[in-house]
Amino acid sequence: MALIVQKYGGTSMGSPERIKNVARRIAKWKGEGNQLVVVVSAMSGETNRLIDLAKAIQTSPDPRELDVVISTGEQVSIGLLAMALKELGIPAKSYTGGQVSILTDSTHTKARILDIDDQAIKADLDAGQVIIVAGFQGVDAQGAITTLGRGGSDTTAVALAAALQASECQIYTDVDGVYTTDPRIVPEARRLDSITFEEMLEMASLGSKVLQIRSVEFAGKYKVKLRVLSSLEYLNKQGPGTLITFEENQNMEEPIISGIAFNRDEAKLTVLGVPDRPGIAYQILGPIAEANIDVDMIIQNVGHDGSTDFSFTVNRGEYAKALAILETVKAHVGARAITGDNKICKVSAVGVGMRSHPGVASKMFRALAEEGINLQMISTSEIKISVVLDEKYLELAVRVLHQSFNLNQAA
Amino acid sequence: MALIVQKYGGTSMGSPERIKNVARRIAKWKGEGNQLVVVVSAMSGETNRLIDLAKAIQTSPDPRELDVVISTGEQVSIGLLAMALKELGIPAKSYTGGQVSILTDSTHTKARILDIDDQAIKADLDAGQVIIVAGFQGVDAQGAITTLGRGGSDTTAVALAAALQASECQIYTDVDGVYTTDPRIVPEARRLDSITFEEMLEMASLGSKVLQIRSVEFAGKYKVKLRVLSSLEYLNKQGPGTLITFEENQNMEEPIISGIAFNRDEAKLTVLGVPDRPGIAYQILGPIAEANIDVDMIIQNVGHDGSTDFSFTVNRGEYAKALAILETVKAHVGARAITGDNKICKVSAVGVGMRSHPGVASKMFRALAEEGINLQMISTSEIKISVVLDEKYLELAVRVLHQSFNLNQAA
Incomplete structure (x- = not known):
């Protein structure tokens, strides 16, 4: 029985219908005998809507209070996804960043994760629950709500995978993996089965925006097996995505350029x-x-x-x-x-x-x-x-x- | 220096402009030397929007997860109001129900308050902060988010007033007090300066929907001085509202019927x-x-x-x-x-x-x-x-x- 951490972004969670699709995908993995911890982002557009509300009050919103406001986007997502799973008959339980708890420093709007208390999650996993965790958010030592900055849900997923020693951290996006280049420019571009951590860092920072760079660094530091997959493929046609590896391939056939x-x-x-x-x-x-x-x-x-x-x-x-x-x-x-x-x-x-x-x-x-x-x-x-x-x-x-x-x- | 608990409902918090008005009203009370704890509801329409989202996923939403979702409405409100106060130069700090913490039983969607830990609030009040607390929500002994049911923000305000031994709990609504009857039917209807707790209970349950009945019961139990005021009046023309009293008037002139x-x-x-x-x-x-x-x-x-x-x-x-x-x-x-x-x-x-x-x-x-x-x-x-x-x-x-x-x- 493998423990897998999955992360679904705002586009995957963009509507009730899409949330139901995410639940079906989770159900498939659960049905294959895996333990699952799922990290989700706010529904697409929601974080911007909340930021706009804040800016209508304060041109430069107070960072502590901005985190209180924008962290609600992910909180709505976890509740809705847990409901969608229960509707499929799958036991599920949601956790906010504070409930996990994901302890961060107090740098509001771009906090860094310091520690994760995985006791409650582990107990619930052992009881057969699918755990849904709000991405992007944590709580500081004083109990104030913090957020990790844009794309922080990827980091939450990798940090949880590291803390729980998960077999794999799967990041679901709207592409089915990392490509040799942008297929819109080169139609012959190929999906890479694997890419090294260092290559991924260079690709990410150079504009192949599949993964948030901080999460890749985090995965490298804690040796988390990270995989990029598509959340848009049909369930029975799910491809293998692209695995981010930490060992260089010793194969003589290794390509010079990825x-x-x-x-x-x-x-x-x-x-x-x-x-x-x-x-x-x-x-x-x-x-x-x-x-x-x-x-x-x-x-x-x-x-x-x-x-x-x-x-x-x-x-x-x-x-x-x-x-x-x-x-x-x-x-x-x-x-x-x-x-x-x-x-x-x-x-x-x-x-x-x-x-x-x-x-x-x-x-x-x-x-x-x-x-x-x-x-x-x-x-x-x-x-x-x-x-x-x-x-x-x-x-x-x-x-x-x-x-x-x-x-x-x-x- | 009096400690006053104020509660503003969804209509008062209905837009960034209205939230700024609420902040100005709080600033006036603060400027008169009072300590203030302010309880707010979700922006009008927000709770229904969240319930609709949940129902699009599950016809009968799971109560635990529904509370996770709908409690975000008040969380957005507290952050925005704290920002509006800071914009006026007034130190303010928001608290979710869990952060206070407002301990409830585990009856999701209609939980009952069991206890309030007021230590953090008291320290912040002593430091000169205006405290903004999310109404309608609490946390159970397992750390799960709970909600108190419709109108629960009134109950939160009264419970905080009781726990903090506030001088007064002011409920701001869109009417300037309790009337002898509905002025739309009887133009000669008069605002009552005071009404007994028992009369208020009978008036509320009979359809004079100014206050949530549970909050009135709560106020009676803990002898909280409760006042209904209008949040729509001009700051410099704020009337005295209607005070809910717990002693019967001994005055011989007392009216037979209120x-x-x-x-x-x-x-x-x-x-x-x-x-x-x-x-x-x-x-x-x-x-x-x-x-x-x-x-x-x-x-x-x-x-x-x-x-x-x-x-x-x-x-x-x-x-x-x-x-x-x-x-x-x-x-x-x-x-x-x-x-x-x-x-x-x-x-x-x-x-x-x-x-x-x-x-x-x-x-x-x-x-x-x-x-x-x-x-x-x-x-x-x-x-x-x-x-x-x-x-x-x-x-x-x-x-x-x-x-x-x-x-x-x-x-």
Whole structure:
């Protein structure tokens, strides 16, 4: 008898009819002899409705009270799903984050899980109950309701799987797994049977938004077997999804590259001719960080003539704000000029195989060069090569790379 | 410095704008140096929306899970009101029923309060906070969320007032107090400055639906000073409302009758010619109770020739159901026939003064007789005389009695 933690997101829980479908899916797993702990999100749209209500009262809602309000979305979901299971004759019991209890720190609206008390859940599981837990929420040491931030339900699921030492944590989404790239751009994209934890981290942060990145980190830390599955498939046609693994495949046939990720939502900024001396990077990025602007790629090449150029990318929506900040620090850092471009994109090849296979970068650059695509920025990590391109080349670049690395579906 | 418990209902909390108005009202009381504990209901319509969601999943929703779902309505309200107070610069903190904690039995959807742990609230009050508590909800000994049934927020407020030994429990509604009768029927109806607890009980159960009857009983039991006020009046024109008292006024000028209550929503049923023997009442009303039909007046007159007639009134919506049940028990109890009428109404004169003033009943009957109104049923208690009339006489009867007992406003 396996203990499985499942997580269903807001789309899967979006209406009474969909909630009934989720209950049928749970019933199937339960019928196969598994113990089940199910984490659910708020019905789609509900969290935004509650945030709008709060903002109609306070432009910047008090974080403690905002958590009191928005945590109700998941609470409604757990009650409804427990009812749907009982309607199918399956014993079920709901738990709020506070009832579990999922102890967090007191950082309202983005709390971190500190501990989970799994005693009550274990007793109920042993009594044959399906346990339904509200995702996204916890309770701090003072008993105040906290929330984990957007996508926090994935984290709740992984944390519960870790605490309960579950066989597997299944994240149900509207896709049937992780793909080699976006099938809307490359129709030949393939579902991956498995992907390593590190690849998944790189894919997630690069815009393949299947899983919340924090939950993947959590799964890695506690070695939770994580699987992405579709909640939209017919019950009798459920595919295996994609398993996130923590050991690298020792198989010689292992592909070098697992997937091509991309992100259109970027803009690049360059500070030209800054003095090549210690502290410059901090002087430039300090004010950006203080303005709460997330920085993605950061590139600084070797200097010549005592000066260098410093480039970085930000979310496109923060381009104007970042540019304005750079103008204010320009004189202070002694830069020659500030330039920027918000019509760029980032394309990345990701794969643990590149660790043991030299020449991946050059193969990637050649493929792009053959299509006449100019590379504006290049950045590499151990298992990822990212390039910044003119936005108009995005689809072409993704298709060319997907083909070059033999990711296309076997004909 | 007085400690005041206030309760605001769903209409007062019906929109962000109204919630801000409630906050301003609280701010005024706080500014006058009072400590405040505020109990709120769900925004109007919200509880019904949640019940509809639950019923879309389960025709008869599981009571435990229904409580999980519907208790979120008040949770949203407390967060929003706390935000609105903070927006006014007033320190405020919300509490769910579980956080207080309001310990109840485990009778989901109609739980009874057993105990209140007021330690946290007292500490926060001493720290200058306004405390916002979710009405209608509690938590049982196992930590499950419970609700107190419709109107339960009034009960929460009274229970908190009792536990905290508050100076006063103020129930804010959309009327500015308890009236001698419905001003829509008798324009001369007067707001009562005070009314006794027992009169209020009789007025409430008779259809003057200002306060939930259970909260009035609770207030009586714990001697909580209860006041009904309007949340719709301008802040600078707030009237004194109506105080519910627990001592009878010793003043010689005390009116004999405090008000004329009425209820149009009734139907009467009569079982004719039942044997005059022990157990008959139970044989008739047992099946009615089992069908969850509430019975109001019950009248059985002395028998003659070994048989008697047995009459009772029910909510008009349950008339057909009750009639059908009586037809099935008719043979069993040996009744001659079943009759009924769903075009009746009940009119009652209520007043503790009638205890010490004989002749109230005859005065009431004479006033009605002078208008040619036939009395179909008569029932009396220590402080109330109720008559059942043809529905068409309702307004006339109420006006005549209001005038006869000198309840009209001083010209």
